[in-house]
Amino acid sequence: MMRFFVLMLGGVFGGLFPNFAAPFPEHFSATYTVTARNMTIGQAKWSLMPMGEGSYRYDAVTFPRGVLALLHKSRRAEHSEWRYQGERIRPLLYRYHRGGKKGRRVEVVFDWGRGVVRNTAKGKTWQMPVPPDTLDKNVYVLALMRDLGKGLRNFEYAIADGGRIKTYRFSFVGEESLDTALGPVETLLIERIRETLARETTFWCAPKFDYLPVKVVHREKDDTTITLRIDGFSE
Template sequence: MKHNPSLLQIMRFFPLILGWMFGWMFSPFVAAFPEQFSATYTVSVGDTIMGEANWSLKPTGGGHYRYDAVTFPTGFISLFYKSRRTEHSEWHYQGDRIRPLLYRYNRGGKKDRKVKVVFDWDQGIVWNTAKGKTWEMPIPPGTLDKNVCVLALMQDLARGLRDFEYPIADGGRIKTYRFSFVGEEVFDTALGRLQTLRIKRIRENATRETTYWCAPKFDYLPVKVVHREKDGKIITMRISEFFG
């Protein structure tokens, strides 16, 4: 028997949902990679819709791009929880690979938080700013910010790769994000019946689990994301609109 969460549970877990969501041309290998797109998702815990997420990519001129991911509460829950979270990335291509230049994170509401990461590729460092303090950190070649990681995943799926590993500047240190192909699946979505590749994020010695369903029809954009927390709570994103 399914049990929907109570309002108290919904309000308690919505900050977790927002945090998890933030915390996915020039080469023939990426010729099919979208120049721009906008995708909207419903966000739910169990069978209860909690909010929406919007991912958008667009060129800004001079070979540069911006990618934004925004999550916010909707419906009844928005009467009680006003927080809105935004991740913003600016980047360009280095050869055929995404090279981030700037990352910003902003969480509104009662627990306001802002983070800024500036990539200095000439010196091989990033400048992190959080809680009023700024510090530098060395980075290896190919380092991404955690927001554009999903774009790199889409790009590599289009190349035919099925196992992925990315160095990510996250939380003031370099983390390694690993993903692996686990199968194919066809299912119905708001955009119709879609063939997808199921990709799982590999976390060693972790009880959390995240799986992405990426659709070749939409340049391997995730059309569904399921995250299982340590306590067993399941958070799901499902695509509802796509423009590109």
């Protein structure tokens, strides 16, 4: 359950959603309530902002709340720095930090001139080659938003994750009107396609908010379900 809490942190859709490339925001801030077993267990904040000279930073931070805060007092954060390569997101730096007694730090530096990434974790540093369109495991959410804005249905991303390259696949599965803390919102349902059905992840992405997920539901191997629901948004 905590694993997802941390990581949290083509064609025409038809009907409500026309086929055009929507402009992508220069910055935004969104907050979410995180629940499990009908209890509030945390709060998440996702934020995008320009850094100057064509670079951006994207942060996804989670804070334990309620009963969980009594057991896990650590703040956990993912930080990405990136820029555009043509119309694609090209990551430059990824950092993960988990505080507390079992703290952990991970850093991934992308060297596109050499076509490699440098991974640092547990006091060790190593390199590995990466394909040209590789993303980090934080900014893929932004890539998903951009591709939805282009009218795409199916998505496949190479992700530098855990010292190796993984393929994240997603597919459009429907449309849904969703009641949120920000009012009723029309959404596209996007599911992550996994080789095993032991875990399931579904995103409710809202055209109104540049296809930002306004709800995320993740089911773990033990059937624990984690839900993120948006409760604040600003640009």
